[in-house]
Amino acid sequence: MASNKSVELRNASDADLQDQLTETSGSLEKMKFDHTVNGIENPLQLRVIRRDIARIKTEIRRRELAAMSPEEIAKRDRILIRRRKK
Numbered sequence: 001m002a003s004n005k006s007v008e009l010r011n012a013s014d015a016d017l018q019d020q021l022t023e024t025s026g027s028l029e030k031m032k033f034d035h036t037v038n039g040i041e042n043p044l045q046l047r048v049i050r051r052d053i054a055r056i057k058t059e060i061r062r063r064e065l066a067a068m069s070p071e072e073i074a075k076r077d078r079i080l081i082r083r084r085k086k
Helices: 004-011 014-037 044-066 070-085
Strands: none
Touching: 004 044, 014 044
16 A cells, blocks of 8 residues: 555655655755764654655656656667666
8 A cells, every 4th residue: 555655746746746855855964964963863764754755756757757658668678678688
């Protein structure tokens, strides 16, 4: 079952996703710095934010793949097959 965050991301626009990604990435960098300097109250929050970033990037990539033409998908598949042979 999809989490509530994933459902919310699917309903967001492309611009909203980019804004969320920028905001969340900035928040992660700030938290990392704060954790290094002083320590933060809940270090597990770093994991939550990293996972949120991954969810946002996954949704952006899913939309990119959905927008690809059949020719682009075929080219991508050929590249993947060639990489597996090595």
